[in-house]
Amino acid sequence: MLQDKELLKQMVRGDKQALRLIYEKYKEDLFTVAMSLLRNVDLAEDCVSDVFVRFAGSVNNLRIHSNLKGYLVSSAANRAKDILKKVGNRKNLDVETIGDSEIFIDPTIKVDEVEEKRQIFAALKKLPYDQQEVFIMHIQADLKFREIAKVKKVSIKTIQSRYRYAIEKLRAILKKEDDYEVREQNRKIS
Amino acid sequence: MKSANKIEKLAKGIRFKSDELIDERILNAAESTLQESFETKSKLSKVKFVMVSRITKFGAAAVIVISISLLLSVVNRPIKNTESIIGTAVVMSGLDYIKVGALNRAYKEGGLEGIEENYRKAFQGSDSRSELLTTKQLLAEFNGNGKNSERENL
Numbered sequence A: 001m002l003q004d005k006e007l008l009k010q011m012v013r014g015d016k017q018a019l020r021l022i023y024e025k026y027k028e029d030l031f032t033v034a035m036s037l038l039r040n041v042d043l044a045e046d047c048v049s050d051v052f053v054r055f056a057g058s059v060n061n062l063r064i065h066s067n068l069k070g071y072l073v074s075s076a077a078n079r080a081k082d083i084l085k086k087v088g089n090r091k092n093l094d095v096e097t098i099g100d101s102e103i104f105i106d107p108t109i110k111v112d113e114v115e116e117k118r119q120i121f122a123a124l125k126k127l128p129y130d131q132q133e134v135f136i137m138h139i140q141a142d143l144k145f146r147e148i149a150k151v152k153k154v155s156i157k158t159i160q161s162r163y164r165y166a167i168e169k170l171r172a173i174l175k176k177e178d179d180y181e182v183r184e185q186n187r188k189i190s
Numbered sequence B: 001m002k003s004a005n006k007i008e009k010l011a012k013g014i015r016f017k018s019d020e021l022i023d024e025r026i027l028n029a030a031e032s033t034l035q036e037s038f039e040t041k042s043k044l045s046k047v048k049f050v051m052v053s054r055i056t057k058f059g060a061a062a063v064i065v066i067s068i069s070l071l072l073s074v075v076n077r078p079i080k081n082t083e084s085i086i087g088t089a090v091v092m093s094g095l096d097y098i099k100v101g102a103l104n105r106a107y108k109e110g111g112l113e114g115i116e117e118n119y120r121k122a123f124q125g126s127d128s129r130s131e132l133l134t135t136k137q138l139l140a141e142f143n144g145n146g147k148n149s150e151r152e153n154l
Helices: A004-012 A016-038 A041-057 A068-089 A111-124 A129-140 A145-152 A156-189 B004-012 B020-052 B054-076 B094-122 B135-142 B147-153
Strands: none
Touching: A004 A016, A004 A068, A016 A041, A016 A068, A016 A129, A016 B020, A041 A068, A041 B020, A068 A129, A068 A145, A111 A129, A111 A156, A111 B004, A129 A145, A129 A156, A129 B004, A145 A156, A156 B004
């Protein structure tokens, strides 16, 4: 597969095939980030579409300081934040959130694991936005803390501490849910 | 309680995929935007090339300076008359050309006498030294030839 730099060079020369290859390479990361932050299929589609169309339209003044993946993923996270602000401001808009069943899960994995993933996905929503963003960019989009710090223009320590808080909070939320389930099971038994 | 590692591992497995229709829609929009941007870029790049490249920048500046110099030299150039009324090539200003034109007209109408007549009329009543000169002397003075010798003859 062609390197990002080469693909970018070709795209800047107007090569549509290079644009398609970049999209194919990063679409899953972009959709995963958009869906995890927005939890709505239509909004996630709008988000990815906006990011990619803007990316294609910026060939005249493309300045990618980090790697291409970091640039696209952070653009998707920023766009998702803008969309959430807009949606929050529109009182009449009925935000259709995705159901748990819509989470893409590998059919080969065990049912227990599916349930655990569902729990984590639901718990993620309870985190402050900045922590959610760092967690999703690091874990789901596989970006390094250094890369996230660069694209978010904050110190690496800030990113690390946001991530640490996110993990602690997730653990606390999941523990609470586990405890509740245990209590419910005990209640049923008794 | 789930460990941090387990949470990370499980969260890594949560992935979302778009369907082909969405992909095609996004790609079509992106491709047409790329096309437009590329066309704009091609137009801009020519101007940018002139402005960015040091050689072309100096080249463009030189062309402008040369053009202005040529224009100024054409505007300020005196009108060339290949043959004067006495057959000698002279270079004259616009005002001289008008004077010579008037003399030519007078010559055609009445020969040397015609010129002399016009000249006398023009300086009648004046104390100008020119009134004393003959037409021949005047022409010689006008062309800058034999000025002193003609005066000496007086």
